[in-house]
Amino acid sequence: MSPATDLTMIYVPRDAASISVGADEVAKRIEEEAAKRGITIKVVRNGSRGAMWLEPLVEVSTANGRVGYGPVEPGDVDALFDCGFLEGGEHSLSVGIVDKHAWFAKQSRLTFARVGIVDPLSVSDYEAHGGFLALRKALAMDPEGIVDEVASSGLRGRGGAGFPAGIKWRTVLQTSATQKYICCNADEGDSGTFADRILMEGDPFTLIEGMTIAGLAVGATQGLIYIRSEYPHAIAAMQSAILLANEFKILGDDVLGSGRSFEIEVRVGAGSYVCGEETAMLESLEGKRGVVRAKPPLPAIEGLFGKPTVVNNVMTLASVPWIINNGAAAYHDFGTGRSRGTQVFQLAGNIARGGILELAFGVSLRELVDGFGEGTRTGLAVKTVQVGGPLGSYLPTSAFDISMDYESLLAIGGMLGHGGVVVFDETVNMAKQARFAMAFCAEESCGKCTPCRIGAIRGVETIDKIVAGERRRENLELLLDLCEVMTDGSLCAMGGLTPLPVKSALDNFPADFGIEVLVGGVRDATA
Amino acid sequence: MSTTWPVVVAEDIRDSITHFAHIDGSVLRALQTVQTKFGYVPDDALNMVADICNVSRAEVYGVFTYYSDFRSTPPAPNIVKICVAEACQANGSDALVDAIRNEMGLDVHAKSRSGDVEAAPVFCLGNCALGPSAVVNNQILGRVTVAKIRAALGGVQ
Numbered sequence: 001m002s003p004a005t006d007l008t009m010i011y012v013p014r015d016a017a018s019i020s021v022g023a024d025e026v027a028k029r030i031e032e033e034a035a036k037r038g039i040t041i042k043v044v045r046n047g048s049r050g051a052m053w054l055e056p057l058v059e060v061s062t063a064n065g066r067v068g069y070g071p072v073e074p075g076d077v078d079a080l081f082d083c084g085f086l087e088g089g090e091h092s093l094s095v096g097i098v099d100k101h102a103w104f105a106k107q108s109r110l111t112f113a114r115v116g117i118v119d120p121l122s123v124s125d126y127e128a129h130g131g132f133l134a135l136r137k138a139l140a141m142d143p144e145g146i147v148d149e150v151a152s153s154g155l156r157g158r159g160g161a162g163f164p165a166g167i168k169w170r171t172v173l174q175t176s177a178t179q180k181y182i183c184c185n186a187d188e189g190d191s192g193t194f195a196d197r198i199l200m201e202g203d204p205f206t207l208i209e210g211m212t213i214a215g216l217a218v219g220a221t222q223g224l225i226y227i228r229s230e231y232p233h234a235i236a237a238m239q240s241a242i243l244l245a246n247e248f249k250i251l252g253d254d255v256l257g258s259g260r261s262f263e264i265e266v267r268v269g270a271g272s273y274v275c276g277e278e279t280a281m282l283e284s285l286e287g288k289r290g291v292v293r294a295k296p297p298l299p300a301i302e303g304l305f306g307k308p309t310v311v312n313n314v315m316t317l318a319s320v321p322w323i324i325n326n327g328a329a330a331y332h333d334f335g336t337g338r339s340r341g342t343q344v345f346q347l348a349g350n351i352a353r354g355g356i357l358e359l360a361f362g363v364s365l366r367e368l369v370d371g372f373g374e375g376t377r378t379g380l381a382v383k384t385v386q387v388g389g390p391l392g393s394y395l396p397t398s399a400f401d402i403s404m405d406y407e408s409l410l411a412i413g414g415m416l417g418h419g420g421v422v423v424f425d426e427t428v429n430m431a432k433q434a435r436f437a438m439a440f441c442a443e444e445s446c447g448k449c450t451p452c453r454i455g456a457i458r459g460v461e462t463i464d465k466i467v468a469g470e471r472r473r474e475n476l477e478l479l480l481d482l483c484e485v486m487t488d489g490s491l492c493a494m495g496g497l498t499p500l501p502v503k504s505a506l507d508n509f510p511a512d513f514g515i516e517v518l519v520g521g522v523r524d525a526t527a
Numbered sequence: 528m529s530t531t532w533p534v535v536v537a538e539d540i541r542d543s544i545t546h547f548a549h550i551d552g553s554v555l556r557a558l559q560t561v562q563t564k565f566g567y568v569p570d571d572a573l574n575m576v577a578d579i580c581n582v583s584r585a586e587v588y589g590v591f592t593y594y595s596d597f598r599s600t601p602p603a604p605n606i607v608k609i610c611v612a613e614a615c616q617a618n619g620s621d622a623l624v625d626a627i628r629n630e631m632g633l634d635v636h637a638k639s640r641s642g643d644v645e646a647a648p649v650f651c652l653g654n655c656a657l658g659p660s661a662v663v664n665n666q667i668l669g670r671v672t673v674a675k676i677r678a679a680l681g682g683v684q
Contacts, residue, residue, distance in 0.1 A: 017654045020669030052656035191612030194653040229596055230652050232665070270555060270594035273650060287552035287580075289593040347656060349617030354656025377618070386613055422655070424617045436616070440650070 007042045008086050011059040011066065013116070014045035015201040016233040017194065022073060023056040029077040030058070037081060047202015049116030050356025051103055059098055062088040068098040103353065103372060108334060110322045110342050111315060112358045115202040121240050123248050126205045132250065134321035138213045139258045143173055146217035150320060153328035154340025159185055159276075159313030160388070160417040160493070162339075162406045165320075168310060171300040172218040175308040180220035182211050183285065183304055183311045186227040186234065187269050187276040190389025192348040192420030196314035198356055200227070200234040203318075204241035205250075208264060210317035212255060213324060214310055215262040223264040224304070226281050229271055238266050273390075273444035277492045278311040280446060291446045292492045313418070315344055336362035339405035349386075349422035350376045366400035368421055380425035384509070386433075388417025390440055391497035393504035394433060413504065415497070430509035435463045437501040445494060451486045452495025458482055459502065466513055476515070479506075539564055540579050553580045554590050558597060567598045603638050603645035605683050607676060608662040611635075611648040614655035623659050624648075626673050631684075643683050 012018075012027040027043055034041045049057060054070035058080070067088035069080060076093060083089040095101050109115075118125045126132070138146050151166020172180055184207065188196040200207060211223045227235050242264050245251040253261045267285055269275050275284045279293035282304050303309025319341065323331045331341045339361035345368055347354045352374040369375070369385060376382055384394045387404075393414035395402075402408055409416050424433075438459035445452045459482055465475045483499035490496040506513060540557045557576045561568050568591060577584040591597050609627070611620050627633050627646065638645045654660040657669030663679035 016652075016667050017657055017669060020654050020660065020667040021657055055657070188653060189651060191651045192614040192655045194655055197653040230649065233667075234653075267552065267556075268559065269596075270559060271596035272594050284555065285552055287555040287590070289589050291593075348614040349655065349658070351656065390613060420614075420655070422614045422617055428617065433613070433616075436613070440612075444650070 007040060009061040010041050010043045010086075011046045011061075012043060012056060013048045013202075014120070014233075015048040015198055016231070017052055017198070018048050018055040018057075019233070021055055021071065025074040026056045026058065026072050026077065029074045030080075033077050033081050039086065041086070044119050046118065047115050047120050048198055048356075049098065049104065050112065050198060050358075051353070052355040053353040054095060057095070057098070058085075060085055060088060064088065065097040065099055068095040068101070069093040070095060106372075107358050108342050108360055109358045110326075110331070110334070111206070111319045111344060112199065112203075112356065113322065114206060115199055115356075118203060120202050120204055120237055121244060123205070123244055123250070126203075130325065131205055131321075132209060132256065134324035135209050135212055135250070136256060138216050138324055139256060139260065141216075143217050143219060146213060146324070147173055149324060149328045150217070151328075153323045153331040154335070154338070155316065155319055155323060155331065156339070156406065157313060158315035158319070158343070158418065159278075160190075160415070162416070165312060165316055168300050168312070169214065169217050171298070172220070172308045172310050175301060177308050179222075179305075179307045180218055181304045181307055181309040182214045182218070182220045182223040182317075183278075183282065183299075183309055184211055184223065184225040184314060184317055185276065185278060185281055185311055186225050186231070186238075186314050187281060188231070188314070188418065189228060189273040189276045190391075190418050190420050192386065192422035193346050193389060193418045194348070195344040195346050195356060195419065197231055197234045199314060199318055200231075201237045204237050205245065206318045206321055207238070207314055208241060208245050208251065210320040211264060212251065212262045213320050214312070214317060216255075216260065218308070218310055220310065221261045221263065223262065224285055225264065225266050226269060226275070226285055227266060228269040228275075235266060235268055242266065272446075273440075274446045274492070274494050277494065279492070281311070282309065289446070291448050292494075294491060315418075334360040336360070336403060336405050337407055339407065343404065343416070343419050345404065345419045345421055347373050347421050347423070350378055350425050351423045352377050361405040362403050364400065365395070365402050365404055365421070368404065369400065369423055373423065376423060376425040378425050378427075380427065382423055383426040383428050384424050384430065384505075386422040386424070386501065387420070388415045388500075389420050390437060391415070391493055391500055392417050392420070393500045394430060394508060395504065396508040413500070415500065430505040430512040431463060431467050431514075432512075434502045434505040434513075435460055435467075437498055437505075438463060441494060441498040449489070449491040449495060451489040452491070452498070455482055455486045455490075455495060456498060459486075459498070463502075463513075466515075469514060472514065476506075476513075537575055537579065540576060554582060554587055555594075558587070558591055558594075562597060566602045567600055570599065603642055605644045605664055605680055606662075607633065607644060607646045607680070608649040608652075609635055609646065609671075610650070610652050610654070610658065610660040612651040612655075614651070615658035615660055618658035620659040623661075623671060623673075627676065630673050631677070639684060641684055644680065 057070035059066040083091045156162040275290040280290040284290040345357040441456035661671045
């Protein structure tokens with residue numbers, strides 16, 4: 001952790017969220033104040049620990065562990081020095097030993113083990129925390145062995161689809177092409193999700209390690225990371241980490257002295273939500289319009305430039321080093337049913353204690369929102385929670401005891417998606433949210449298939465008519481019919497899942513649409 | 528724009544493509560290069576990209592119009608982007624957009640009266656636990672208020 005000197009180490013996060021609430025100014029003030037007082041310190045700009053409600057969280061390394069203070073404003077820095085925070089002194093912003101704080105201690109941080117702990121751009125710090133052990137191990141394994149390990153861990157695609165990663169890898173491994181690709185999907189466009197960003201900004205080498213292992217497993221020598229343009233800090237962190245990895249011969253034509261080759265390149269998106277869909281992302285990577293492709297052929301057979309391609313989300317690939325290091329069985333021990341391992345939940349929206357919660361599958365929604373989150377930030381009652389991004393369902397509080405895993409959410413007409421949980425208080429109007437879901441689909445549709453391209457616009461118009469009380473019964477029937485057409489007739493999840501937020505809003509909160517009850521059809525409160 | 532720009536851009540575009548020549552994807556990259564350099568993509572640049580990438584102008588135009596990042600007109604000197612996606616809605620982004628209009632006279636999707644500030648909506652900045660969020664001239668802001676946006680603009684109206 002700290003070098004073999006007596007230098008006091010101060011940690012101030014450098015990720016975009018912490019910067020958005022003043023971390024840069026806080027770091028600057030700490031250095032100024034230390035200089036003014038003639039104290040020598042070392043300020044490390046770490047990643048975020050993920051407790052966004054504590055950001056900027058300033059940590060000081062002490063003999064007992066890292067002591068935290070947060071949220072710190074630049075104006076607090078003077079008082080922190082006065083109270084002896086360099087020795088872990090008490091202050092009204094104290095959170096104690098950060099690792100022992102219940103919010104962190106109750107988590108199972110596997111994928112996020114190093115995030116917030118290490119200096120994101122220090123190879124030696126990464127290695128001091130177990131970095132590249134998995135890669136070294138993988139270099140000694142045969143490709144089938146790596147794929148078997150990933151397959152038996154039960155790891156499923158964390159981007160939202162939940163497809164078993166091992167099966168995808170095996171498909172690519174079994175193709176005979178000489179050129180294959182590893183494409184990392186970092187187009188994290190779902191509102192309420194930020195795990196990919198926090199990991200890329202806080203521990204980029206884990207992603208590099210995971211992608212390199214994937215390359216060894218399937219016989220690919222080229223990796224690409226597609227990062228959305230709204231993430232400039234993540235883009236910069238990944239690019240810097242890749243340069244370092246090349247310099248330290250971790251990437252390149254002689255991976256850790258093995259003679260094996262793997263290269264990674266960052267590609268930047270240009271403002272298109274649908275490019276988070278894997279085939280649209282491949283089109284975009286090829287420099288074209290990000291229009292969805294029909295499947296089959298699967299990207300694993302014909303992906304980027306028609307070559308076999310592993311397309312995995314950041315979280316999927318970043319989970320691989322832990323699995324290789326600790327074994328498939330250890331990972332499989334976490335979770336429930338067919339949802340194995342941990343899920344990085346992101347608690348967002350109107351929430352008192354929002355942030356990153358890495359927990360075994362099976363935790364209840366109530367534990368996330370009321371337990372970790374401590375309810376809404378406004379202090380009003382929770383009305384609904386949208387799970388799984390803009391294409392996920394709006395769940396009522398009566399569903400809060402649900403187990404958070406792929407199958408349980410599917411069973412109640414929802415989906416886990418990328419693990420985003422957006423909390424709304426009682427002031428939210430659900431007809432407005434349903435309208436937004438359709439409007440968002442209309443805005444972001446790639447335009448390839450009709451149900452999505454035209455259906456979304458008709459959806460907005462129809463919801464407007466329902467809310468205005470215009471032929472409400474007929475228009476409700478029309479909306480439900482439209483939802484069915486979009487669900488069954490769309491080429492990808494954009495049009496296919498937009499009905500989820502719309503219908504769940506309608507089913508769970510009919511009063512917001514001016515409707516009394518919904519039984520097998522519709523009954524108009526005003527009729 | 529300076530009359531010498533096409534030459535400079537052509538070099539930049541060629542550089543950006545040759546650097547990644549072993550993996551294609553050049554049209555999008557070329558357009559990004561132009562926009563990074565100039566803040567927008569001048570109409571002439573579409574022909575140039577087509578020429579360099581050896582594809583039709585129609586193909587380049589298709590890519591250019593598909594992605595919302597690209598613009599055909601020069602941006603205002605100051606840009607304010609307000610997140611209007613669900614997590615920020617839950618934290619009052621609608622009220623923020625109203626306040627920006629009422630208190631700053633700035634409409635999302637429009638330039639200010641002086642033309643010095645331009646506001647636009649954005650779907651998610653990945654700062655969803657600290658919303659509402661905004662970006663003012665590349666500076667990301669969480670728990671945004673009109674006062675914070677004003678401060679970040681440094682007095683520009």
